Amino acid sequence: MPVMSLRPAPIGQFAHQTRARIHDGVAVFTADVLDQQRAAQLRATAAQLTGSGPFLVQGLTVWTDAGLNALAGDDHGPSGALIAPPARLLAASPGAALDMFPSVHSAVTALRHPPSPLPLPPAGADSQTRSAHRVFTTEPTAMFGARHWIRGLLADWATKSPTDRALVAFSELAAASVATTSTQMHVSVNLWRDPDGALALTVGVRDDDPVLAPAGGRRQDSLRLVAALSRDMGLYRQAADPAGKVAWFTMPVTPQADVSQPCHSDRGRHSC
Known part of the structure; x- marks a missing residue:
């Protein structure tokens, strides 16, 4: 999938199209x-x-490689990160050295607090509806076990499709992002409502390799497939202990029952 291109616009037009706010000290x-x-x-x-701290950009729909590289920065000025980028962005520009977070909430949490050993919930909204986490070893049978666990969660949470689509996207995301040197794979599953009340599913996978850019070939093919199956997708790094990176995707889901009451599981050992 080619990188989207655009014609430069005057700064005045740019300023008219851009809005800024401060969230917990972050622009x-x-x-x-x-x-x-x-x-x-x-x-x-x-x-x-x-000042020189990081800043966040959300709402992006059109971009260039030069724009992404300039946002990341290569000097001592502030560096940018993307919020809920379209899935096709990462598939088109897998080498972009940018943190791409599920939400402003998760980004500020990662920037302001010590990192969690598990992927950060939720994506797109500050109030989550269902959440579960579980740690799998990276042995050959781990993917089967993780898929079985996710399928069980979605059945317990009474969601309709896209269970099969989510399982395929999870498998491909893990194949593209989990380093072969990692001994563990931390999986997070979150069901949440966006500000408009629509229900969405976010799945995150964490390993212990902080390198963001996936290799080409088969891994980029996996990212393209995840992009075709999901709405938003990204990667973000955890530089402090425990070091690593989180890859995630989001897709809309249809509820079969009321899931409005918050519930949190014990590291995914049981669903709720």
Whole structure:
């Protein structure tokens, strides 16, 4: 899938299309288009708002490789991260050295607090409905066990499709992101409602390798398949102990029963 391209627009038009707010001391921009010129403007504005700290960009729909690279930054200025990027972005630009978080909530949590050994919930909304976590070894049978566990969770949580689609996306995401040197695979499954009340499913996979960019070939083919099956997708790193990275995807789901009451499982040992 080719990287999307765009024509540069005047800074005035860029400023009109972009909104900024501060969330827990972190600058959060809403911008639908990102080229090199816009990325430079975002970095300059973030430096004025919060200094040299990181900033977040959400709402992106059109981009260039130059824009993504400029957002990441290669100097001592503030660096950017993306929030809930479209799944096709990571599939088109797997080498982008950018953290891509499920939500502003999870991004600020990762930036402001010590990292968790498990993937951060939820994606897209600050209030989650269902959550489960479980740790699997990376032995050959682990993928079967993880898929069986996820299928059981979704059955317990009374969701309709896309169970099969979610299982395929999980398998391909793990194949693309989990390093062969990792001994454990931390899996997080979250069912949540977005601000409009729609139900969504986010699955995260964590390993102990903080390198973000997946290799080409088969791994990039896996990312393309996940992009075709999901709505949003990304990777973000955990540089501190425990070091590693989290890969995640989000897709809409249809409820069969009321799942409005929050519930949290004990590391996924049982569902709720």
